[in-house]
Amino acid sequence: MVTKNKKKKFVFGLKQDRQLDGDKMNSDFMQKVIAEGGKGASIAACMQCGTCSGGCTNIDVMDMSPRTLILMIQRGEWEKVLQSNTLWMCSSCYICTSRCPRGVRPSDVIEAVKVIAIAQGIHNDSTKFNQIFVDLVQKRGILFEPELMHRYGGLQAMIEQAPLGIQLVLRGKMSPFPETIKNPQQFNQALQKAKKNDGNND
Amino acid sequence: MTETMIKPTTKYSYYPGCSLHTTAKEFDISTRIVMKELGIELEELQDWSCCGGSIAASVSHDVGMAMAGRNVALAQKQNLDLLASCSGCYNKSARAMKALKNPSEKDKIMAIMSDMGIDVDDYNIRVRNVVDVLINDVDFTSRIKKPLTGLKVACYYGCLLTRPADITGWDSPRFPTSMDRLSEICGAQVVDFKSKTSCCGGPILVSKQDVAFDLTKKILDEAQSLGADCIVLACPLCDTNLELRQSDIEKKYGVSYNLPIIYITELIGLAMGIKPNKLGINKHIVSLKPLLEKIK
Ligand code: SF4
Numbered sequence: 001m002v003t004k005n006k007k008k009k010f011v012f013g014l015k016q017d018r019q020l021d022g023d024k025m026n027s028d029f030m031q032k033v034i035a036e037g038g039k040g041a042s043i044a045a046c047m048q049c050g051t052c053s054g055g056c057t058n059i060d061v062m063d064m065s066p067r068t069l070i071l072m073i074q075r076g077e078w079e080k081v082l083q084s085n086t087l088w089m090c091s092s093c094y095i096c097t098s099r100c101p102r103g104v105r106p107s108d109v110i111e112a113v114k115v116i117a118i119a120q121g122i123h124n125d126s127t128k129f130n131q132i133f134v135d136l137v138q139k140r141g142i143l144f145e146p147e148l149m150h151r152y153g154g155l156q157a158m159i160e161q162a163p164l165g166i167q168l169v170l171r172g173k174m175s176p177f178p179e180t181i182k183n184p185q186q187f188n189q190a191l192q193k194a195k196k197n198d199g200n201n202d
Numbered sequence: 203m204t205e206t207m208i209k210p211t212t213k214y215s216y217y218p219g220c221s222l223h224t225t226a227k228e229f230d231i232s233t234r235i236v237m238k239e240l241g242i243e244l245e246e247l248q249d250w251s252c253c254g255g256s257i258a259a260s261v262s263h264d265v266g267m268a269m270a271g272r273n274v275a276l277a278q279k280q281n282l283d284l285l286a287s288c289s290g291c292y293n294k295s296a297r298a299m300k301a302l303k304n305p306s307e308k309d310k311i312m313a314i315m316s317d318m319g320i321d322v323d324d325y326n327i328r329v330r331n332v333v334d335v336l337i338n339d340v341d342f343t344s345r346i347k348k349p350l351t352g353l354k355v356a357c358y359y360g361c362l363l364t365r366p367a368d369i370t371g372w373d374s375p376r377f378p379t380s381m382d383r384l385s386e387i388c389g390a391q392v393v394d395f396k397s398k399t400s401c402c403g404g405p406i407l408v409s410k411q412d413v414a415f416d417l418t419k420k421i422l423d424e425a426q427s428l429g430a431d432c433i434v435l436a437c438p439l440c441d442t443n444l445e446l447r448q449s450d451i452e453k454k455y456g457v458s459y460n461l462p463i464i465y466i467t468e469l470i471g472l473a474m475g476i477k478p479n480k481l482g483i484n485k486h487i488v489s490l491k492p493l494l495e496k497i498k
């Protein structure tokens with residue numbers, strides 16, 4: 001291929017951005033990701049084939065493909081992974097996980113990295129929405145959507161969503177009163193504690 | 203199929219979830235009436251809670267697993283297989299079930315549930331989706347009173363009904379056919395819908411609306427170009443994009459769809475001759491009138 005480029009992209013026919021030497025793997029970061037993503041993910045098994053990226057729903061709007069993201073995790077490139085918009089563009093569609101020939105489960109890896117990103121204090125619209133969502137489910141056990149919209153988007157979101165909201169109310173599909181489980185306090189406390197413990201594992 | 207030996211369950215612990223009590227009420231209503239007609243008893247899961255959707259586990263893995271695990275534990279307490287209609291509730295419950303059977307994961311989740319006051323040690327119930335039960339456990343061919351002859355349908359599976367296969371496993375994650383076959387039993391004509399397993403962007407609808415709208419538009423575009431009279435689905439979150447936000451998408455891109463979106467249980471109910479209003483069909487935001495006219 002092209003050899004005149006100043007930066008040599010290929011080494012013995014291997015694209016450099018696909019290369020990782022086994023002894024350079026960063027197991028600390030991988031362990032952390034695995035701890036958050038359950039025991040299913042096997043990041044080290046990724047052979048950089050790119051099947052995940054090939055089928056990815058949102059690769060067009062991602063700054064780092066799922067394949068590259070896995071490579072960066074193998075290399076322990078924390079900053080690159082945590083700053084990537086890939087985390088927030090991923091729509092958890094599981095296409096990558098369903099197709100990966102090595103059982104890496106990229107969608108679960110991304111899910112786990114999102115947890116770490118939030119714990120690291122990354123803040124954007126997506127982390128805001130996700131955190132409010134979980135807070136509200138914790139509060140009552142059952143989601144009350146108008147409250148979610150209000151807390152996320154403020155009055156403006158409420159106004160924007162009002163025409164749809166009215167139609168839903170008219171069809172008996174939205175109640176002005178939230179539902180709750182029998183013992184929301186106990187539910188909330190148990191999950192608060194779990195969240196704290198989860199954070200402490202890092 | 204090892205499970206063919208098991209006698210089909212006729213009573214389930216039915217988990218409606220947040221959406222079926224609100225924006226997807228017609229899915230709830232039609233599930234209950236169709237299952238009743240087919241002799242399958244549904245006992246609502248007592249004190250159920252939100253499964254946490256695709257979001258909870260991306261804020262805290264343990265919180266996500268415990269939120270979903272709680273419903274599985276409650277169903278286990280009732281000693282009945284859990285049945286969910288919502289693809290999301292089904293998928294997350296099945297995922298929690300798998301974790302609760304995994305020795306290296308279950309202790310952590312059970313400890314959180316214990317703090318919630320729920321102590322269940324052994325898990326042997328099954329987590330099922332209504333589509334799975336309708337295609338694999340029952341044969342309602344003889345119950346079709348009003349075949350939907352001439353109705354062209356595009357079946358949309360989305361993500362969580364069939365992926366990942368180690369959690370779902372009863373239909374192909376790449377070329378699922380269960381809803382196509384159910385629609386054919388109903389007498390409908392099924393179009394070859396390439397978008398059937400595409401993602402509509404549900405989990406990022408609010409935070410990345412433009413991206414989700416682009417994805418949803420592609421699905422609506424294909425269904426329209428195939429001349430489908432409706433899209434058939436089993437996910438309230440997909441319905442939010444495809445139906446509730448359809449007019450927003452029309453406005454944004456300057457297009458017009460007016461494409462009815464119908465839950466699989468409503469379609470089956472219609473073919474069984476159940477009155478549309480009894481199925482909740484009048485509750486749709488995009489009117490199903492053109493579709494009802496066609497099958498009159
Ligand atoms: S499909 Fe699997 S093995 Fe291939 S690059 Fe993606 S994660 Fe790695």
Ligand code: SF4
Pocket residue numbers: 052055056057058059066089090091092093094095096097106107110
């Ligand atoms: S789960 Fe995320 S990374 Fe995987 S294919 Fe879907 S959008 Fe892409």
